[in-house]
Amino acid sequence: MTQRDRVLSRHLTSDGVVVWSRCSCGRLRMDLVPAAGGARLGAGPCPHRDGGQASSVSS
Numbered sequence: 001m002t003q004r005d006r007v008l009s010r011h012l013t014s015d016g017v018v019v020w021s022r023c024s025c026g027r028l029r030m031d032l033v034p035a036a037g038g039a040r041l042g043a044g045p046c047p048h049r050d051g052g053q054a055s056s057v058s059s
């Protein structure tokens with residue numbers, strides 16, 4: 001088990017599943033997992049959001 005991210009809650013929306021989690025650095029993070037599939041979209045200032053397992057969208 002990893003303690004890197006802790007999922008706080010999940011909410012099903014028309015766009016997909018919004019997942020709120022807390023990073024190991026303590027920041028709150030929101031991810032949208034599209035209902036249609038594909039890569040999840042991260043939001044928030046945390047630089048650790050991808051955990052190195054997926055390429056991030058640089059913006």
Ligand SMILES: [Zn+2]
Pocket residue numbers: 023024025026027046047048049
């Ligand atoms: Zn972090």
